[in-house]
Amino acid sequence: MEFIKLKDEEIKRLYDLAEYGYVFDWTKKSSDKSEIVVLHRNGDILGLVEFERVDKSQVFLIWLIEVADPYKKDGATGRLLAYVAREARNLMFNAVLITEAKAYLYERYIKTFDALSISGHHLMFDKIAMQGLVTAYLEEED
Numbered sequence: 001m002e003f004i005k006l007k008d009e010e011i012k013r014l015y016d017l018a019e020y021g022y023v024f025d026w027t028k029k030s031s032d033k034s035e036i037v038v039l040h041r042n043g044d045i046l047g048l049v050e051f052e053r054v055d056k057s058q059v060f061l062i063w064l065i066e067v068a069d070p071y072k073k074d075g076a077t078g079r080l081l082a083y084v085a086r087e088a089r090n091l092m093f094n095a096v097l098i099t100e101a102k103a104y105l106y107e108r109y110i111k112t113f114d115a116l117s118i119s120g121h122h123l124m125f126d127k128i129a130m131q132g133l134v135t136a137y138l139e140e141e142d
Contacts, residue, residue, distance in 0.1 A: 030063035035051060049064065086134045
């Protein structure tokens, strides 16, 4: 498995992911400052994550995260979260936040990934949870 940070011109070519089970429109970024990273294996896109570094608050903000149905039980979600957590940790940031986690994912993120509820459906991964993600899903890479 490999992570690829997409350039803006590559993002525009993500228009046809619906046939692979993706729901979100990955051709449009939520913020001008956000990045999109793809997790792939053998040419298949397992999942994508869009996140933004917020220097003022010392956090990384996850705008979108999506994993194709065939890979939902493969640990792809954990690997994508761990990728963002590692990026945040390497910059000595304090946390990773998720904006508006879907209701059916909210409890899963808390139970499986040690996310903390901060308000509404907003979640946070503190330094301990970030390290746990990196250890569990990217240990062989660090």
